[in-house]
Amino acid sequence: MKLSKINKIGLKIADSEKVAKKLNELLSNYQIFYMNVRGFHWNIEGSDFFVYHEKFEELYNESLHNIDEIAERILALGQMPYHSFGSYRQFSTIMEVEGVIKSKDAVKEILEGLQQLLIIERKILKLSSSIGDEGTVSLMSDYITEQEKLVWMFSASL
Template sequence: MNAIGLNIDKSAALAVKLNHLLSAYQVFYMNARGFHWNIKGEKFFELHLKFEELYNDFQLKIDDIAERILTLGKEPLHTYTDYLAVSVVKPVSGVSDGKTAVENILDGFQKVLLLQRELLAMAADANDEGTNALMSDYIREQEKLVWMYSAYLNRG
């Protein structure tokens, strides 16, 4: 058992997967910043603010994820080289069109939601309520955001 009473091997596996999630969030964060900075067009004011809300939220979640990895007794990744090596979200550049930016946001959410669901299952198997609660909260919030960004694109 580790310091918080969880199986050491299961905690290590969770920490690896959490590092993948951390990496995805870091790349997603930078993409959202880029969209915020570079957005142009008719919906500039609306999207500029939405992307700022998004990257501010990611900033908090990035810290939560890194601290959860530390709580499990492992070290969070902390270089962009490491992030890019394992992130399922890939860097996006040169996007100034609102529709393209929102499509990229939805793609990023789809990828982190899948990772978070994997972590939810792993956490349940490890009896890790801390990681479970974190993932449940993130999934609930992001499913609503997916609905909202999809509505913006007039998708069902």
């Protein structure tokens, strides 16, 4: 294989572009998910305020960490991460949510968001595995494991 067709981390450039495109889709969804959870954290009301206020803060901090990792992975693949809200809105299947103040409604929105993230992550896992991109495989495996546990825990709270 010609070196001109291989990126700096040893993957085919064309394959890396495909993975990076899906990672940008994930990045877009994560950004909207992050903003939604941040809003839930700020606006939650009710007798369970302290429990959910703290849990939502944990979730948006973890989401922010993942956003950074995803963008850095896109860069490692030799591509550019999206970095505008216009792009995030265009490529996200998670919709922006406003005005949620009840914990039950917030948890339902979080569960829907996690479901969307998991769907995309499984597609990326399959694609990255097929091209030998172990870095992305590892990242997606970690996210999937973490989010499946969150789905269980948030579901149990309903």
